[in-house]
């Protein structure tokens with residue numbers, strides 16, 4: 001992409017309404033624009049990152065054997081009356097009437113809708129296990145929308161639902177989700193720690209939240225510092241192997257790590273004192289096993305191998321895709337701007353032309369642009385007729401992991417400059433070599 005043909009409305013001033021760094025940087029880097037309280041337009045750069053996160057979520061869900069689909073944002077109130085949640089959900093549910101006076105709502109989550117789909121089409125244990133998911137906009141009329149996309153009212157969420165014949169099978173689905181979530185967050189360059197949490201309005205005894213440690217997080221968390229040494233890495237996992245998934249769950253959840261809702265001072269005090277930590281965290285996902293709560297209320301049953309008709313065991317599993325943008329930026333920035341992890345960066349590399357209009361510099365930039373593109377990388381070429389200082393400031397703000405700086409002086413010696421956004425280290429080398437470094 002050439003900057004002169006892109007839409008990147010960078011702000012010079014720091015917007016006064018933004019209280020935390022990720023919100024400030026997303027506004028300044030022209031990623032989002034507020035449309036109403038807690039509702040945002042995703043400008044091209046923000047949209048690009050959102051799509052990358054969504055792609056990672058899809059890949060990891062499908063790797064785990066979960067099946068993508070799409071449910072609507074608007075739902076009929078009838079199903080929610082069946083489950084009993086139409087009244088229970090309270091003020092966070094945005095309720096709408098259509099022209100016929102029928103009660104509708106903008107879905108805050110989808111347990112009812114998916115259970116209805118399931119009961120309409122599945123009747124035998126032979127169709128189990130089944131996990132369906134979608135990535136779709138949700139609406140919750142949060143009492144205090146704030147921090148930009150971190151606590152929006154409209155937000156983008158992956159939610160998945162497993163249907164199993166037995167509790168044991170459903171707990172395997174739970175473990176499988178935990179493993180796939182660990183992989184997902186690591187690919188996004190994040191450490192998200194599974195912590196024992198509280199069931200809340202979705203209900204259930206088995207639930208973990210995934211938290212990214214950050215001072216601006218809204219959750220209070222308590223943990224054994226040894227949990228921060230764990231990483232999933234590139235280990236191979238067979239998602240059908242119950243023992244293997246259970247072992248990962250055991251490894252990642254056996255040390256003390258809880259949110260304030262389930263915090264237990266006595267248990268926490270058993271952690272060696274030097275490893276006891278209390279901190280703040282951002283909830284970027286949550287998994288639940290809730291048994292037959294919805295299947296019983298809504299009649300989602302199957303015939304088992306013995307001919308008996310039984311309600312299915314279910315769980316639901318969510319990832320806050322739009323919130324993750326904020327969480328990644330909270331975890332990865334400096335005073336000059338965002339520093340994207342390689343896995344989610346909107347463009348792979350920025351090209352800065354120090355002397356736009358200089359025949360040699362222009363030609364060298366074009367050649368770099370062409371060879372990077374041919375290798376499947378996406379460069380963002382700052383081809384504006386602007387001072388070098390302004391170009392550097394924009395690149396630093398936007399936070400691409402690499403920058404190639406091209407100027408007449410370097411070109412005389414046959415070199416360009418390759419700079420790492422994270423370390424700030426620069427190296428002069430011939431253009432072809434700079435390209436090779438990036439593949």
Ligand code: ATP
Pocket residue numbers: 109140142149150151152153154155156157283284285286318319320321322323
């Ligand atoms: P919170 O405690 O932050 O209100 P939640 O527990 O109500 O979140 P869940 O029902 O567990 O949310 O939804 C799954 C995920 O969706 C959350 O882990 C979070 O990452 C994301 N999410 C929830 N509410 C919002 C919101 N208002 N804005 C952005 N993301 C959200």
Ligand code: MG
Pocket residue numbers: none
């Ligand atoms: Mg909430």
Ligand code: MG
Pocket residue numbers: 283
């Ligand atoms: Mg929560």
Ligand code: MG
Pocket residue numbers: 209283285286
């Ligand atoms: Mg939650």
